[in-house]
Amino acid sequence: MYFPVKADGAVIVTTPQQVALSDVRKGVSFCRSLDLPVIGVIENISGFVCPKCGEKTDIFKSGGGKKMALEMNIPFLGKIPIDPQIVNACDSGEPYIQHYSSSQAAKSFNEAIKPVLELDKN
Numbered sequence: 644m645y646f647p648v649k650a651d652g653a654v655i656v657t658t659p660q661q662v663a664l665s666d667v668r669k670g671v672s673f674c675r676s677l678d679l680p681v682i683g684v685i686e687n688i689s690g691f692v693c694p695k696c697g698e699k700t701d702i703f704k705s706g707g708g709k710k711m712a713l714e715m716n717i718p719f720l721g722k723i724p725i726d727p728q729i730v731n732a733c734d735s736g737e738p739y740i741q742h743y744s745s746s747q748a749a750k751s752f753n754e755a756i757k758p759v760l761e762l763d764k765n
């Protein structure tokens with residue numbers, strides 16, 4: 644297979660539920676077949692934080708990404724909750740993690756990208 648882009652590694656993004664996780668396992672195997680390092684796994688749409696009352700609801704369950712990361716011996720980078728402000732920020736061209744830095748999703752993003760930023764230093 645031709646792989647035209649020089650990449651330092653891959654970040655695998657999954658959703659929390661079981662059906663998605665089986666697809667993601669195939670993605671990890673694909674990376675390994677290319678000798679492409681898997682930097683880590685992010686569990687996306689991991690809970691919805693109600694903007695009105697702050698209560699978190701795990702619409703698509705939670706914890707599947709971490710379980711899969713452990714099973715496949717890959718670093719777990721974190722859970723990103725659903726936040727309607729991400730969509731608003733994207734549509735208006737604002738960097739979400741700067742404009743909503745105190746939100747749970749921004750904090751999770753900042754944690755999740757640390758290993759990627761470390762790669763850049765090397």
Ligand SMILES: [Zn+2]
Nearest residue numbers: 693695696697
């Ligand atoms: Zn609420």
